[in-house]
Amino acid sequence: MNWFSSFPQMNDSSLTALKKAIDEGFRQFTRQYGDTIEGFFTPLQAFLIWAERLMINTPWPIVLAVVGAIAWLASRRVSVTAAAIATLLLIGYFGMWEDTMRTISMILVCTVLSIAIGIPIGILMARSAAVQGCINPVLDVMQTMPSFVYLIPVVMLLGIGRVPGVIAVVIYALPPIIRLTNLGIRLVDRDMLEAADAFGSSSWQKLRKVQLPLALPTIMAGINQTIMMALAMVVIASMIGVQGLGQPVLKAIANQYFTLGIFNGLAIVGIAIIFDRVSQAFGLRLQKHREAVHG
C-alpha cells in the first residue's frame, strides 16, 4: 500500500536527468546567444546609467525644485507639492539622499516602462476575449512566480546589475496596470458605446474619446498599484546587486540593524507616496469632465 501513503512520483533518476538536460540546454543557449542578448539590452543599460548619474550629480536644491515643479504642474495643489518636498527634505536629512536618487531614477524608468507597455496590452485584452484568455495565465505567472526563479537565468545571461533589476521590477509591476486597464475599459457602459456609434465615431475615436476617459478612474488605480509594486521590488532588485535603498535594507536584514531597516523602509514608503499622490492628482485633473455630471 506504499503508493497510497506516499505519492507515486517520477523515478528519481529520470527526474534528475530531466532537470540536468534542461539546465545544460539553457547553458548552451547562454553560450550561443548571451552576447547578442546582452547587446540588445545595452542601450537600456546606458540609459539607466545616464539617468542615475544625472540624478546623483544634480545638486539637491535643483532636484527639489524640479520635483516641486513637476508636483505642482501635475496636481496644481499646494498640499501635494509641499508634502513631496518635505518628504525629500527629511530623506536627505537622515543621510539617505544618494540611495534615494538611485532608487528614484531606476523606479521612474521601470514605472514609465510598465505603464507604456501595460496600457496598450490592457486595451488589446479589452477588445477580445481570446486575447484575454491567452494573456491572463501569463499575468498570473508574472505575479506569483518567485522572482529568483527567473532571475537566475537572467543573471546568467546579463550578469548582475541594473538591467536584470529592471526586468525583475517590470515583470512584477506590469500585471496590475494591464488587468485594471482591461477591467476599466470593459466596465464602460454599453449605452455610452452605442451613443458613440450612433454619432458615427471610428474605433480609434471611440477609444480615445469615450472608453479611455470613462475608464480613467480604474486605470489610475492600476497606475497606483503598479507604482506600489515597483517600489516593493526594490529590495529583491538589491539582491542582484542593484544599488539604492534596497541595499541598506538587505544589510539591515542580514546584520539585524533594526533602525537602519526602518529608516530606509520609510524612505521607500515616502517615495511611493510621492509618486502615487502626484500621479493620482494628475489623474483627477484629467477627469475634470466628470464634474459636469454632478454639476
Added chain:
Amino acid sequence: MKTLLATTCLALAVLGGAGPARAAECGDVTIASMNWQSAEVLANVDKFILNKGYGCNADITTGDTVPTITSMVEKGQPDVAPEGWVDLLPEVVSRGLSEGRIVEGSQALPDGGIQGWWIPQYVADAHPDIKTIPDMLKHPELFPAPENPGKGAVTNGPQGWGGTIVTSQLFKAYGAANDNFVLIDTGSAAGLDGSLAKAYERKQGWVGYYWAPTSLLGKYKMVKLDFGVPYDPAEWKRCNTKADCPDPKPNTWPVDHVFTLMSKKFADRAGPEVVAYFKARAWSNDTVEKLMAWMTDNQATGEDGAKYFLKNNEALWTKWVSADAAKKIKAAL
C-alpha cells in the same frame, strides 16, 4: 449519532497518528544552516545523526555567519552552529568563549577554510605577471566593471557574510578606489555565483571574493591572488574584520579555523554523548568537496547530500558516534 461517530473516528485518528514519543534527553535542538553548500550539508548530517542516533528533536534554522554567531553569544540561540568561521568574528567569539556563553566543539573543517580574492585560470594563464593583489590592481581594464565603463570591479559577497566585511576593508586598505576600481555588492549568494558563472562562461575577466571548499570552485578553475604582505594577527583583529574601522592595512587572509559552536545552555542539557559527537565530528576539505560535487551534479538538497554521505562513508562517520547510535543510524538509512 452520525456526529458522535464522526468525532470518535476523528479523535481516534488523531491519537493513533500521534507523533513520535518525546526525545529522551536532548529534546528540541536548533541547528544553524548557513546559505552555502558545505554548511548546509553539514547541518543536515548533524540533524540526521541527532534525530536518528540520539533521539533528539533537531530542526534546521537558516542564518548566516554574523547574525548566527552574534545571536548565539547574546541569546544562546540557535543551539548549534556546525560551521562557525570564527576568524571572521574574532572579538565576538573570544568574548563568548571567555564569558562561558558558547562552547567550542571540534574543528569541523580541519584543513581550514581558504578565503580570498580569486581570478579565473584563463586570466592567470594569459597574464602570468598577475600574482598578487597589487599586481591585479594595476590592470582595471582586465577586470571590467559591467556598469561603470572605464573602471575595474572587485566583486564582493552579500551582506551578513564575515568575508564581505573583510573584503570591503581590504578594498580600502589596498587603495583600490585610487586604482580605478569599484567594489560591487552582489546582494545574495546567488548573485555572487551568477556573476562568477557568467564571466567564466563568456571567458571574461572577474576578480572577487570566494572561498574553498565549494563546488563552484571545483567546477570553474580559479587561482587565488597572493596578498603581498605577511599575516599580521593583531592588525587582523584590530581593523581588517571590523566594518566601521576607518584605517585598515593590507593583510594576508589567514586560513580560517572553522569550529562547531554550541551554546552553553545546549551543551549543558544535551548530555555527554551528544557533546562528545560534536567534539569528534570533522571532515577534510577533500571529502566535502567531493560530496558537494556530487550534490551539484545531482541537484541534491542538503538533506539528500547528508543521506548520500552517510550511506557511502560508514567508515568515516561511525568513528564520530557511539556504537549504539551508529546502529540506530544505519537502520534508519
